[in-house]
Amino acid sequence: MEWKTELAELVKTDGNAPTSRLRFDEPMDKHVFFGIGGLAAAYFEVSTVHELAAIAKLKKSWNLPVATIGRGSNLLVSDNGYRGIVLRLVKEFDQLEFDGECVSVGGGVSLPRLSKVSARQGLSGIEFALGIPGSVGGALIMNAGAWGSSFGDVVERVRVMTDKGEVIEISHDKARFAYRRSGLRNYFSVTGAVLRLTPGDAKIITDRMNELYNKKISTQPFAEENAGCIFKNPPNDSAGRLIDACGLKGHRIGGAEVSKIHGNFILNIDNATAEDVLSLVQHIQACVKRTTGVALQIEVKMLGFEDE
Ligand SMILES: Cc1cc2nc3c(=O)[nH]c(=O)nc-3n(C[C@H](O)[C@H](O)[C@H](O)COP(=O)(O)OP(=O)(O)OC[C@H]3O[C@@H](n4cnc5c(N)ncnc54)[C@H](O)[C@@H]3O)c2cc1C
Secondary structure, three states, X not given: OOHHHHHHHHHHHOOOOOOOOEEEEEEHHHHOOOOOOOEEEEEEEEOOHHHHHHHHHHHHHHOOOEEEEOOOOOEEEOOOOEEEEEEEEOHHHOOXXXXXXXXXXXXXXXXXXXXXXXXXXXXXXXXXXXXXXXXXXXXXXXXXXXXXXXXXXXXXXXXXXXXXXXXXXXXXHHHOOEOOEOOHHHOOEEEEEEEEOEEOOHHHHHHHHHHHHHHHHHHOOOOOEEOOOOEOOOXXXXXXXXXXXXXXXXXXXXXXXXXXXOOOOEEEXXXXXXXXXXXXXXXXXXXXXXXXXXXXXXXXXXXXXXXX
């Protein structure tokens, strides 16, 4: 049996016909904010821990590449696509449950939803995330953050699935959160977390959340397709400032353009390819290095490139 047949069977045996949740040769451009990317050999919206464990086993037995993605808001997919299975966590992974100051949240929950619901509950700590269009899983992997706060700051425990298909909980310290990264990439998938928030006044928290959101949308591009900040900020500096200082705002290669609003964003303004984006990335890195001596590191994650 081929792995695709086994995958389709696996969905069927769970009582669901392999319809819309499982697709073969799926265009990835419609699953990522950049609107760029070739075909994934398979795309599967995973509903249960049981299904996810079965995919972990499938990966092992067929030696297949498998990647869990979130909302695709920090992802550049190759023009050649991805030769394995792309997973997105839905249903069982898209739930949150409050218990006093703690919230248990699934990896598929969107950050804006988490931010808004927490504020309504009178819980502070996650206000910064209303303007970050990712999922909890993506935020844990990336240690997403803004305005001096990072997701890892509020994490007490993380739930991950191992290569053997077992869900285990790991402590905050073991998750090794650092600036825009964590040690969670080594697990098969990140399925959720328990966050500890700080009680406060719901109105004050909501006002603060809205204030940060409005500040963000007035200084960063939200209308065009992009993947957030393309480079990490170097220590004690800002990548956007360096790119601006090199006169690169508005610079264009193919359909990709450096935002005129914020230099650290690359926009897909006219059917850009991943090649266009990477050429622009290299051009920016070379100019910034030549002019300022700083080597900018890419923040956006890559999928389907040979040297991943
Ligand atoms: C307009 C805009 C503004 C943004 N602003 C910010 C900002 O202020 N601060 C900030 O930090 N980021 C920002 N981002 C980037 C992005 O939203 C964050 O990095 C976010 O955390 C990514 O989440 P995601 O679910 O979209 O992850 P994806 O982009 O889907 O994936 C990112 C990486 O995480 C992996 N991954 C995702 N989910 C899982 C999972 N469950 N298990 C295992 N691996 C997983 C993927 O394989 C990939 O390697 C912005 C993006 C946009 C488009």
